[in-house]
Amino acid sequence: MEVMAFFIVPLMVLAAVATMTVIVSERIARANALANAESIARRFTQLLIAPLLGEALNGVPGRWDELDRIVNNRLSDGSITFLVVWSTDGRILYASVPETIGRKFPPSEELLAAVGGDVVSKVDEEPESSYQGRVTGPMVEVYVPVTVGERPIVVEAYFSYDGIEEQAALLRGEIIPLALGALVLLQLVQIPIATALARRVRRQETERAELLRRGLTASERDRRAIAGDVHDGPVQDLAGVSYGLSALRSKVPEENQANVDRMVGAIRRAVQSLRQLMVDLYPPDLTGPGLRAALDDLAERLRDEGLTATVHVTEMPELRPESAAMVYRTAKEALTNVSHHAQAKNVWVTLSPIEHNGAPAAKLKISDDGVGFPLTGTDRLSEGHLGLRLAVDRVRDLGGVMELSDRPGGGACVTAVIPA
Numbered sequence: 001m002e003v004m005a006f007f008i009v010p011l012m013v014l015a016a017v018a019t020m021t022v023i024v025s026e027r028i029a030r031a032n033a034l035a036n037a038e039s040i041a042r043r044f045t046q047l048l049i050a051p052l053l054g055e056a057l058n059g060v061p062g063r064w065d066e067l068d069r070i071v072n073n074r075l076s077d078g079s080i081t082f083l084v085v086w087s088t089d090g091r092i093l094y095a096s097v098p099e100t101i102g103r104k105f106p107p108s109e110e111l112l113a114a115v116g117g118d119v120v121s122k123v124d125e126e127p128e129s130s131y132q133g134r135v136t137g138p139m140v141e142v143y144v145p146v147t148v149g150e151r152p153i154v155v156e157a158y159f160s161y162d163g164i165e166e167q168a169a170l171l172r173g174e175i176i177p178l179a180l181g182a183l184v185l186l187q188l189v190q191i192p193i194a195t196a197l198a199r200r201v202r203r204q205e206t207e208r209a210e211l212l213r214r215g216l217t218a219s220e221r222d223r224r225a226i227a228g229d230v231h232d233g234p235v236q237d238l239a240g241v242s243y244g245l246s247a248l249r250s251k252v253p254e255e256n257q258a259n260v261d262r263m264v265g266a267i268r269r270a271v272q273s274l275r276q277l278m279v280d281l282y283p284p285d286l287t288g289p290g291l292r293a294a295l296d297d298l299a300e301r302l303r304d305e306g307l308t309a310t311v312h313v314t315e316m317p318e319l320r321p322e323s324a325a326m327v328y329r330t331a332k333e334a335l336t337n338v339s340h341h342a343q344a345k346n347v348w349v350t351l352s353p354i355e356h357n358g359a360p361a362a363k364l365k366i367s368d369d370g371v372g373f374p375l376t377g378t379d380r381l382s383e384g385h386l387g388l389r390l391a392v393d394r395v396r397d398l399g400g401v402m403e404l405s406d407r408p409g410g411g412a413c414v415t416a417v418i419p420a
Contacts, residue, residue, distance in 0.1 A: 033140060033159075034121040040079065041142035041157040042119060049155055053085060053094065054148040071096050081139060082158035088115045093153065114143035114154040242267040291319070294328050295349055298335050305339060307347055314352040317360045317420050326398055326418050327351065327364050333391045334366040334414040342370030344411060353420075356400065360420040367413040372406050388414070 048070055056063035074080045075096060085094040090107040092100050110120045120143040140159040145152065242264055249260045292313040299309035319327070331349060338347050347368040354363040388404060395402040400418040407413040 034123070034142075037140045037142045037157070037159045038119055038121050038144075040159075041121075041144050041155070044074070044080070044157065045144040045146050045155040049083075049085070050146045050148055053153070057093075057148060057151070067094065078160070080157050081160055084156040084158075086111055086154040086156060088152055088154070110141070110143050111154055111156075114145045115152065117145055119144055238267050238270055291316070291324050291327065291351070295331055295351065298328075298332055299347070299349055302335060302339055302347055307338075307344060309335075309347050309349065311349045312351070314350075316351065316353055316362060319362060319420050322398065323362065323418050323420055326395060326400075327362055327416075330364055330391050330395060330402070330414075330416045330418070331366060333388060337388060337414075338366070338368050338370065338412075342368045342412060344368035344370030354417060356417050356419060361400065362418050362420055364416045364418065365413065367407045367411060369407070369409070369411040372410065372412045373404060391416075 049067070052063050052067045052070065056067055071080075071083050074083075080096075083094075083096040084092055084100070086107075087093055088107075089104070090111065091104040092102060095101050107115070110122060113120045122141055123138050124141045142157050142159070144155045144157070146155060147153075245260055245264050245267070249257055249264075252260060292311070295311050295313065299311050302309045335347065335349070338344055347366065350363075350365045352363050352365075354361050392402045392404070395416050395418060398418060400416060402414070402416040405413045405415070
């Protein structure tokens, strides 16, 4: 999964870089085109239009024809597309489209800004000259303020938008291969490194799982040995002492027989505690129906304390010995916590099959109607109590997950998912 993400994410980055390159190249091309159009329009206005227009407005013969000739030359060579000379009140004093001369329009924001002395440029989607049907599509407009004699006027020059698209395409052709090529090269360099790291991680996970399996096997072996030693040693010795005291009871004075009975009772309780310790160290057969029986035995202890304990086990897949033991010990820890801290009246134990990370697993859920978990949390390591914290760590070490939460309606809920 991680390796797949390593390859997918760079592809997404490449797509994002290509998209951003297209957007940025168009913005750069537009900015360059506007700056270039402003420079051309300013020089054309100041050097050619303004001198001839001033003389033409003053009635010098032939100046209108000369102005037409210069403008038509610029139109022919594609330097400009249209030209309009505005008065400050929005009247057209001169235009490359003669039939518009003399017409008056409401001054646009750009015209007013130019009247104020600023050179204004923009990409206009619907330029004014389109009213005559002579323009289709966007154009670049530049408004250049100029003073003819003592009369302020504004020269508006139109430029083709095709140059912007061509420049944007040129930028894209230069930037995209460079940017994407660098990213692809970086990815090619990283692939062997990522592959090696993935193999190392898998190898470490395999080694960790093997170490955990060996540790659990060794732990089970040690528990079995300890349980055997307890059974063959102290349990048998104490049982012998109990039988011996029972046989001697009739031979001691009657006033001391009560003391003998108390000693026999104490020894039998000690034997019972040792037998319970043996079960805790090395539980009974947990394969198949044995696991349910073991959970019932754990619940029976709570029933002896007056709680109502309900156990429900759904037909389970075959569990590894270490997984079955983990289910048992997790249930024992949770039920011990209920017995000591929950102040509950009811406890529910359910075991059912589930999928975890695409593999079969066992879901153990233990809930009660008690006081719930303390506000300070369940980790009481500072008080010397490992409790559920150790259970969480053990389940996680086996590849599962364990969640401690409040039960809806009150109480606590412990949920553990343990790989089968």
